[in-house]
Amino acid sequence: MTLLDISELTLDLPNGKRLLDGISLTVAEGETVGLVGESGSGKSLTARSVLGLLPSRATMGGSVQLLDQSVLDASRSELLALRRTRASMIFQDPRAGINPMRTVGDHLTETMRLCEGRSAADAKAVAISLMEAVRLPRPEEHMNQYPHELSGGMLQRVMIAGALTSSPRLLICDEPTTALDVTTQAEIIGVLAEQRASRGMGMLFITHDLNLAASICDRVYVMSAGRVEEQGDARQVFSNPQAAYTKRLVAATPTIVVARDSAATADQGADASATTSDAVPSTADAAASASASATPAPVEAMLSASGISKTYVRRGKEPVRAVIDASIEIPRGGALGVVGESGSGKSTFARMIVGLEQADTGDIRIAGRERTSVPSSRVERLEHARSVQMVFQDPYLSLDPRITAGKAIEDAMRLHRNLSTTDARARVIELLEQVGLGDVHAQARPRTLSGGQRQRVAIARALAIEPDVLVMDEATSALDVSVQAQVLSLVEEIRRERGLTVLFISHDLAVVRRLCDETVVMKTGEIVERGRTIELLGNPQHPYTRLLIDSVPRPEWNLEAVAAEASELEDPVAQN
Amino acid sequence: MTTPTMAMKVLRAPRVRRSSTTFLISAVFLGVVTLAAIFAPLIAPYPPNQVDLLNIQAGPSPAHWLGTDALGRDTLSRMMFGARTALLAPLLVVVFSTIVGILLGLLAGWRGGWIDSVLGRIFDVIFAFPALLLAIMAVALFGKGLVAPVVAMSIAYAPFVARLTRSLIASERSRPYVAAYRVQGFGGGFIALRRVLPNVMPIVGAQSTLNFGYVLAELAALSFLGLGVQAPTADWGAMVNEAQAGLIGGYFLPALVPAVAIVLVVVAVNVIGEELSDRIGGEIPA
Structure with missing residues (x-):
């Protein structure tokens, strides 16, 4: 029986902007239907229209039938009855x-x-x-x-x-796990799947994550710019996409699945004992690595941090040990990924390396110079800045809203080098072109730029200082997958061209796999496993690493196995 | 880790950007008053203190558009000259209180810690005194005239600006773009003064505009009490005071004209201040 039948739904704003353009979809009883798309594709708006949660003064067209009742021309009390008895919605941020x-x-x-x-x-x-x-x-x-x-x-x-x-007969889930860690996501998805099955509800599942949609949905609709680009069997759509947009989206989505296969073949040749959980990755090892960047054999560590600890003392509460005795080393031109869930201390670790926070104990050396202490003079401060730069998570917040892109880069550059105005301007354009922007963007204020463009500006600004090490703290997490793919290839390219040393902090194993030769896994402040990324993903030693990897959604996803693993590691519910 | 989604923004109906009619009327009115004040010596029909004993308490006429007062002085001319002190004094108060308030607020918000606590307590003490009371105390100590009240009111109003600036700076300081400046190697002073302060200035400016209206009304009250501008100098508050005696005799105009002018200017300033703060989107604490 069809629970929800949307046909030719259109939505126009008073200013003439068309947000939804002829959406048609159905959800049957007991079926999970995915609505996949990037931000601005209209997927949330479509889902909200089912409950009559529509923008004021918008003009609607087409029809939305929920259990044979039309939603679009329902009265207030009818809508209330629908919301009370027939359909419910779960939103992205439970705290809000x-x-x-x-x-x-x-x-x-x-x-x-x-x-x-x-x-x-x-x-x-x-x-x-x-x-x-x-x-x-x-x-x-x-x-x-x-x-x-x-x-x-x-x-x-x-x-x-x-x-x-x-x-409810129909449960609408609007990105219900996007704000959660992967292991928590796996648990929540498990609960949702179980409830859907036992109640025979229909489920409309909105997500930006193709892998997640492929793993839990029966059918999916791929949306872009207010239109349905493609629809069909979930696995089919992702394994064999037909529409050009879906193809691009699938190609842009980073995955860890491939890593396992290639790691399996790599394992046959490689010494299986190469990955031991506590061995500091030697520079020779990295040089031997086939996937290491095309730089000459590294001779010394560009960045080395040893025994870093940080404890936050809170008044009247237990102190929090954010980072416990963490040590990393990155060879010149290398890229190291730090993977962990929220609260693992990975961001605190990154902030200590760039000097935004001071470590309680430990020693940070960049390019052979000691960088642990607070710079005491202007000269030291500038030297510190030239040794390490950072790209922040949210490009909407890390750029000064008042300063144009070109000026932001120029300021950073002229702080560190004496350049004439014309030289600096020329260099700014050069940098902008290097990150795929042009001189038109130099005059643009951040709010007129898209998320991807802003992150490119942030990268260009960091490169303007020509740092020894670039720290990227969840630098692609706030971006759409296709934009993320562009930014990741940009970083790869810059690494190749400049031999830049990168420390990449992320919660996303697939992104790290794409960029980093080596990876460390952090859990509650401690580094639990380290090694070459491919080996770490293909042959994880620590149970937590295994849980992380298995929690990443994929088409042949076994939620029960993940749950078993989680409870094996420790009581997962108590932890969350 | 969160993916920004447009949906929530779209749900709010797009606001139509249009200056409201009241805003335009207020702006034009203030503009006219300001021009009249500046060019008073050129355009006023009579000298403000020219006594004409044959024409006392006259009603509106072609010769005296707004009539004359008990000494036969032309009300329109006195209004024009009176606007100079009525507008200039609050302007000075706003400028002084804004400068002092921003500096103290910046210091408290940027440095935090004990400086913030000490300044916060000092502001609380000043808040405990009504501005008018401070101004009257200043007059009692330093004598009548405008100088003492202007200084006192500047001190009384600075904490309003300081507290707003402090909270804005404190929230701005924790934003990632400030951390980004630090990582780039910029010094704290540069970031605070050249980058963060300009970002909060529009909201502080809107608050100061609102303050202008309040100060104008309070200084007019002071002159009305005879503690501010002294006779025979024309001033709106003083004019209301001088016209008191005439009220009993049924001569409302000499008191009504300056009183209405005060009300209109205060309303106009408030309209503009609120519209500005609306446009900036900041919340102005009362």
Whole structure:
């Protein structure tokens, strides 16, 4: 039976902009349908139209039928009834979607008491059984807890339980795991799949992650710029895309699956004992690596950090050990990936290396010079800046909104070298061209640039200083996959041309695989495994590394195995 | 780790960018008043203090558009000259309080720590005194006239600007672009003064514009009390004071004209200040 039938849906804004252009899709009972696309593709808007959550003053066309009731011309009370009984929605950020001043119990029982007229005790019993269903560890206790006491993963479970209180026939999930770590994502997806199966609901699953869509959806619709580009069987669409847009998207999506295959073949030749969890990667090893960048054999470590620790002392609370005795070494021209989930201390580690935070203990050397202490003079400060530069996660925040792209680069350049205005301008254009922008962008303020363009400006700004080491802290995480692919190839190219040494911090194994010769895995402040990226992915030694790798969604994804692995490592729910 | 999505932004109806009519009227009105004040000696029909005892308490006429006061002085001319002190004094207060407030706010917000705490307590103490009371105390100590009240009001209003600047700077300081400047090797002073401060200036400027209206009203009150501008100098507040006696005799105009002018200017300034802060999108704490 068809639950949801959208046909030829259009949405126009009063200013004449068409955001949705002839969307048609169906969701049947018990079916998981994926809606995949990059930001601005209209996927969220399409999903919201199902519940009548539409922009004010927008003009709609076409039809949206939810269980044979038309949504677009439904009255307010009809819409309310639809939302109460037929369809529920789960949003991206659980922390933004739940009232921070009310307890979890209030959140869950409120609709049952007010809309269905259940007694408080009855509602509480239902809420507790729902919390058990979404595998929250201590339902009774959670009833009286506030949102800030729960982790992101647990809160998302609460949101799911809340969406299920009305026993909806259709569950709409709008990027429900995008803000979560991969291991948590695997757990949440597991819960969703289980609930869908046991309740026979239809599920409309919105995501930007092709691999995730391929692994959990029956059918997918690929959207771009308000249009459906391609639709069909989920695996089929990704293994054999037909539309040009889907092909580009699939090609741009980094994957770790290939790594396993190539690692398997590499393993036959390579010494299996090369990857030992505590061995500091030797420079000779890196030079021998086939995938190492095309630089001459490195002679000394460009960046070496040894025994770095950082503890945050908080008033009235337990101190947090953010980084514990971490050591890394990168040869000249090498690229090292640091992989970890949120709270693993990887960003703190990066900030200590660029000098934004001071390490409690340990020693940082860049190009043979000691860079641990705080620069005490202008000269030292500038020397420090020339030794290491950083590209930040969010290009929307790391560029000064008032300063044009060209001026930002020029300022950084002229701070470090005496250049005449004309020389500096020429050099700025040169740099902009190197990162794939042109002199038209020199005059642009950040807000007129797209995310990818901004990140290119940030990279050009870092390169303007000609640093020995470039630290990239989640530098592609805020970008769409196709833009991410462009930025990654840009970084690869710059590495090849300049022999730049890169420290790449990321939560995404696939991205690290693409860029880095060697990788270290961090967990709660400690480096648990290190080695050549291909070997690390193909033959992980530490159970946590194995969990990380298996949590990455892929078409033949075994969620139960991941869950078993997680519980083996430690009680995963207690950790989240 | 989050993917920015346009959907949330789109859901807010796009705002139509258009200057409201009230904003335009207010701007034009303030412009006219300002020009009249600047060119008063050239365009005023009479000298402001020219007494004409044959024409006292006259109603509007072609010779005296807004009538005359108890001494037969032309109200329109006195309004024009009076606008000079009525506008200049608040302007000075706004300029002084903004400069002092920005410097202290920048210091507190950028450095944080004990400097922030000490300055915060000092601001709290100043907040405890109404500005008008400070101005009256200043007059009591240093004598009548405009200088003492202007200094006192500058001190009283500086904490408003300082507190706003402090909170803006403090939130700006934790933004990644500031960290990016640090990594590039820029010094703290450069980042604070040349990069962060200009980013918060529009909001501070809007707050100062609002302050102008409040200060104007309070200084007019001071002159009305006879503590500010002294007779026979023309000033709106003083004019209301001088016209008090006439009110009993039924001569409303000499008091009404400056009073209405004060109200209109304050309203116009508030309209402009609020429109500016709306456009900038910043929240102005009361």
